[in-house]
Amino acid sequence: MSEKEISIGLFGFGCVGQGLYDVLNQSQSLKANIEKICVKDSSKKRKIAMSYFTYEREDILRRNNLDVIVELIDDAAEAFKIVSAALNNGLNVVSANKKMLAENFEELYRLQIKNNAALIYEGSAGGSIPIIRNLEEYYDNELLSSFRGILNGTCNYILSRMELESKGYQEILSDAQSNGFAESNPWLDVAAYDTLYKTILLTVHSFGVVLKPEMVLNLGIQNITFDDIVYAREKGLRIKLLGMGYKSNGGFHVYVMPHFVEKTDELYNVIYEYNGVEVEGAFSCKQTFVGKGAGSHPTGSAVLSDISALTYNYKYAYKKLKKRINGSDQIAGGHLLDNDFSIRVYIRFKDKAELKGIEIISIEEEYRSSHTNYIVARVNLRSLFMLKGNKESKVFVCAMESIRES
Numbered sequence: 001m002s003e004k005e006i007s008i009g010l011f012g013f014g015c016v017g018q019g020l021y022d023v024l025n026q027s028q029s030l031k032a033n034i035e036k037i038c039v040k041d042s043s044k045k046r047k048i049a050m051s052y053f054t055y056e057r058e059d060i061l062r063r064n065n066l067d068v069i070v071e072l073i074d075d076a077a078e079a080f081k082i083v084s085a086a087l088n089n090g091l092n093v094v095s096a097n098k099k100m101l102a103e104n105f106e107e108l109y110r111l112q113i114k115n116n117a118a119l120i121y122e123g124s125a126g127g128s129i130p131i132i133r134n135l136e137e138y139y140d141n142e143l144l145s146s147f148r149g150i151l152n153g154t155c156n157y158i159l160s161r162m163e164l165e166s167k168g169y170q171e172i173l174s175d176a177q178s179n180g181f182a183e184s185n186p187w188l189d190v191a192a193y194d195t196l197y198k199t200i201l202l203t204v205h206s207f208g209v210v211l212k213p214e215m216v217l218n219l220g221i222q223n224i225t226f227d228d229i230v231y232a233r234e235k236g237l238r239i240k241l242l243g244m245g246y247k248s249n250g251g252f253h254v255y256v257m258p259h260f261v262e263k264t265d266e267l268y269n270v271i272y273e274y275n276g277v278e279v280e281g282a283f284s285c286k287q288t289f290v291g292k293g294a295g296s297h298p299t300g301s302a303v304l305s306d307i308s309a310l311t312y313n314y315k316y317a318y319k320k321l322k323k324r325i326n327g328s329d330q331i332a333g334g335h336l337l338d339n340d341f342s343i344r345v346y347i348r349f350k351d352k353a354e355l356k357g358i359e360i361i362s363i364e365e366e367y368r369s370s371h372t373n374y375i376v377a378r379v380n381l382r383s384l385f386m387l388k389g390n391k392e393s394k395v396f397v398c399a400m401e402s403i404r405e406s
């Protein structure tokens with residue numbers, strides 16, 4: 001692709017799709033035209049001419065005049081069908097669908113190689129923060145040792161408001177839902193699945209390691225109470241939901257959980273809907289990227305940047321992944337993930353029976369009162385998997401330390 005106008009086939013015209021439409025219209029430098037938009041609901045009113053829209057994915061996939069497919073729908077299974085079909089047609093694809101990417105990464109990688117087509121997805125992690133291309137290109141050597149990030153704007157918004165307004169979780173969540181900062185079904189955000197998918201993508205581009213969502217621990221903020229905020233505040237700390245990945249003994253630790261962070265931590269002041277990612281290299285030391293992690297225009301602008309990158313034939317080179325697999329077909333990297341290690345955590349619970357199954361190595365602090373109990377203990381991370389996605393459990397776990405202290 002060169003100076004000619006780029007023809008785009010767009011899937012989805014919701015929050016991000018409309019954001020892309022707006023930023024594209026205001027872009028001076030990129031000559032691009034949305035040819036057709038595939039959406040789901042034919043009864044919905046649209047803010048642009050109805051002639052743009054179709055309800056059949058083949059109406060777009062069968063066209064032979066398109067340069068790029070942009071996939072911005074909220075259905076991961078359908079998105080995978082669209083993206084696979086487009087890559088198999090030899091088309092370059094831009095997506096922001098972290099769930100679809102994380103769940104199907106290996107297959108999507110193979111399709112890119114087989115069809116010599118690009119799939120790029122800057123908007124899928126960190127919203128407007130240009131983190132994926134930076135990890136892929138700038139930190140392209142073996143010296144990157146860790147990343148840790150606030151990757152979900154909804155959780156960070158809830159945690160910030162709970163702390164800054166001294167209010168309970170349910171009150172802030174309901175308010176966030178009514179003013180559009182949280183989904184009506186917030187489970188994927190608050191139970192840290194959204195952060196999990198993004199963490200999996202950052203792990204690929206940081207270390208060349210491909211993991212499946214079920215292999216990686218994700219604990220969310222759904223059970224947090226104001227007592228936990230008070231505990232943090234009394235110690236001069238803030239609670240942040242962090243996705244992290246770091247090297248350890250030839251393998252990798254990758255997990256998602258709430259963390260207490262100190263005032264001196266760059267991520268302490270990343271509040272409300274902002275995201276922040278800190279990367280650390282052997283010689284570059286710590287560097288932090290901060291920006292809007294979601295939203296119509298911020299995410300639309302990340303998608304626009306990907307479309308623009310395709311005009312100079314950009315694709316992820318996956319240098320770290322290719323180096324790791326060294327010409328073999330062994331793309332999956334689960335054998336490099338180490339979940340069997342001890343971690344210092346705060347666990348708040350009602351009844352000690354709720355802790356059954358958690359491998360507690362040592363307890364350094366124990367508090368009991370009529371309405372709240374907690375321990376600060378060293379536990380085996382693998383044993384915390386019993387809490388992953390567990391809707392029955394009311395236990396709240398928060399890491400006492402992140403890699404900066406260990």
Ligand SMILES: NC(=O)c1ccc[n+]([C@@H]2O[C@H](COP(=O)([O-])OP(=O)(O)OC[C@H]3O[C@@H](n4cnc5c(N)ncnc54)[C@H](OP(=O)(O)O)[C@@H]3O)[C@@H](O)[C@H]2O)c1
Binds near residue numbers: 012074293
């Ligand atoms: N919102 C954000 O800030 C943000 C940030 C980063 C990444 N993302 C990702 O971007 C993607 C889109 O998110 P969004 O917030 O824009 O979602 P959204 O506002 O819910 O819009 C979803 C769009 O997808 C369309 N759609 C759903 N199923 C479809 C199907 N089977 N065929 C064709 N179209 C279909 C919907 O059609 P109708 O209009 O007919 O309902 C709608 O236009 C998701 O993968 C999300 O994770 C979002």
